[in-house]
Amino acid sequence: MTANRIHRIAVYAALFFLSLLFSLPFLYMVGVSFKTYDDIVASPLNPIPLHPTLDNFILLFEKIPFWTQFFNGVFIAVAVSLLSMIGNALVAYGFSRYDFKGKNVLFTVVIATILIPSQMTLVPSFIMFKQWGWLDTFFPLILPGAISAINIFLIRQVMTAIPKELYESARVDGCTEWRTFLSIAVPLSMSSIGIVGLLNFMNSWNDYLSPLIFLTSEHKMTLSVGISTMNNPYKEDYATPITGAFLMAVPVLILLSVVGRKYFISGVASGAVKG
Template structure:
């Protein structure tokens, strides 16, 4: 049997035309099925460690590392999620992490979006060179200026306070880059029309750019929140008081004291991850839209 033609001519008999259309539909369905199969397999691989962590948090210590892995415990130890609050001041750690994450996220979204508006829609001498120099700081490793930053905070008397972390992380070159790329996709004619109508630059930013950039703002907020929540080195360097520790420092201290209490360690890890999961589920629609549309115009 001969292969079906890729291009159907007007003189093709109806029966052959119908067979060609059906063959193309089968190929399209096969591609989609293979695509979904691969994506499902990759998703399952990514979720395996998370599933093992949840399963381990509901077991006894001697059941965590059993071989083969027992994914469903014989007895669900829900008491682990109660006992851990008595072992360490988890409420204090979660409150500190939430305060830093919310504060830094708000400041980064505010400063990043405002600076990005200037780089994207305001014309001034040396704008592009200044933007490239500012974005170039992303390539500088944090270890290169970690010590000078600490000396500055120490001289200012801000060590062992939340202000040291807030001041150092309130500005983000990545946030400016992300928001500028999104602003570049907004037509300049819209901004020019607002200027002709007498709207100030601050008014354009507040009344036009911010409402149109909700997906990018949500993406930046989510990325910043997750990064701040998971940050370990920053609080480890600047926060020495146990009352100021974040959940990451608290869990590390717990591991140091109860290194063999594997089930309780997994319980603490699950509790620390839950806020991130909730935040992502609530903002995933805006996050995907923001990532998909950022960079359409450079």
């Protein structure tokens, strides 16, 4: 056996071990979802259900309006994802396409906002949305996600690498600025735009703090908040919240498996070629 083959086997073994290590929490969550309460108390570290049951799923649907909160989360996450792709792509296009006075200073100011913790803006945002009458609506959860400094930076880095000759050829052919943006900038930057959309979908889908602060009605809550309200102070319930977390993870896994793999791989390959 050659040294190269041994090295490859060692690398694959290490990757398999790391993949299994990172998968253990999810596998444990799946197993506990089908365990009875007695089995969880008797062997809490054993993820294998000795007496499989669907009672946890039935109890979950009885305790909270699961499907209402599920579709609330889907609607908010999809809206945030679409707005983030459109808004950040437009701003990134402006920074990469045009040269104007103060461009570098303005871009530096935009990037500097990354240093501001999101928790510092919660109180001012709450006061502002309250004055606008937006509390207990989806607007405070959707609109702030339309623009983000880190997303602008990611898309701009890809758009900057697009040859200017392509833009000039489009203008010679009579394309308007919007047509140039949609026909050249967006398709050639789709890897970064797709990644931005996926990341914003996952951030919105898993967001707990914002819905907890800005929403008050149970039928408007998202699943992340609804799951946290299931515990009874007089009887600790372990399985039902974990079952909810398992069901909540399924859409993200499907999205990453079907769509995310394409954009992440193309984004990495694009970055490697540009590097």
